[in-house]
Amino acid sequence: MFFEKLKNYNVLLASGSKRRHELLNQLGVKFKIVNQDVEESFSNDLRCSEITDYLAKKKSSLLVEKLKKNDLLITSDTIVWHKNRSLGKPKNRDEALNILKKLNGKKHHLVSSVCISKNGKMIFDWGNNKIVANNQFEIPTDVDTQINLIGYEVDNFEQNNL
Numbered sequence: 001m002f003f004e005k006l007k008n009y010n011v012l013l014a015s016g017s018k019r020r021h022e023l024l025n026q027l028g029v030k031f032k033i034v035n036q037d038v039e040e041s042f043s044n045d046l047r048c049s050e051i052t053d054y055l056a057k058k059k060s061s062l063l064v065e066k067l068k069k070n071d072l073l074i075t076s077d078t079i080v081w082h083k084n085r086s087l088g089k090p091k092n093r094d095e096a097l098n099i100l101k102k103l104n105g106k107k108h109h110l111v112s113s114v115c116i117s118k119n120g121k122m123i124f125d126w127g128n129n130k131i132v133a134n135n136q137f138e139i140p141t142d143v144d145t146q147i148n149l150i151g152y153e154v155d156n157f158e159q160n161n162l
Contacts, residue, residue, distance in 0.1 A: 003027055003028060003029060006029050007030070008070075009070055009071065009118070010070050010071045010072065011024075011031040011032070011072050011074065012031065012032055012033075012063075012073045012074065013031045013032070013033055013074050014036050014059055014060070015033070015074075015075070015076060016033075016035070017078075020076060021033070031074075034063065036059065036062060036063060038055075038058060038059050040055055040077070040089075042055060047084075048081050048109070051077075051079055051086055051111075052077040052079055052111050052112055053113045055077035055113070056076050056113040056114060056115040057075075057113075057115050059075035059077065060073060060075040060115040060122055061122075063075075063117075064117045064120055064121065064122060065120055067117065067118060067120055071118060072116065072117075073116065073117040073118065074116055075114070075115045075117070076112060076114045076115070077112065078111065078112040078113075079111050080108055080109070080111075081108065081111050082102070082103060082108040087099055087102075114126045
C-alpha cells in the first residue's frame with residue numbers, strides 16, 4: 001500500500017495547516033514539518049485549480065533542491081472558489097465570519113492541489129480536485145462558538161465527503 005511505502009522516506013510536510021497535520025497523523029504517516037515563508041501571490045490570469053496548482057508547485061520549488069536522498073517533500077494549496085474568484089484566506093475572525101456568511105447556503109468549490117518531490121525534482125502533482133459545497137447552517141452570535149463551528153463543519157464535511 002502507498003502509505004507503507006512512505007515509511008521508507010523522511011516525509012517532510014511544508015505546511016502550517018493543522019488540517020493537513022491531522023490528516024497525515026490519521027493516516028499513520030510519520031512526518032516532519034518544514035517551515036517556510038512563501039508569498040502566496042499569483043497572476044490574476046489564473047483561474048480555480050490553476051491557482052492551487054501554481055501555489056503547490058511554487059512552495060515545492062523553493063525547497064526541492066535542498067532535499068536529501070531519502071527526503072520526500074509534500075506541498076499543497078487549497079482555495080475557496082466562489083463566483084469565479086478565489087476568496088483568499090481570512091486575516092482575522094471577523095473576516096472568517098464574513099466569508100462564512102457569504103458562502104452560507106451558496107454553491108462554492110473547495111479546490112486543492114498537492115505536489116510531491118524527491119531527489120531534487122517534483123515527481124507528482126495532483127491538481128484540479130474540487131469538492132462542491134452548499135453547506136447551510138445557523139451562524140451563532142458568539143465569536144468563539146463561530147470559530148469552533150467553522151472547524152467542526154470543515155472536519156465533518158471532509159470526513160463525510162472525501
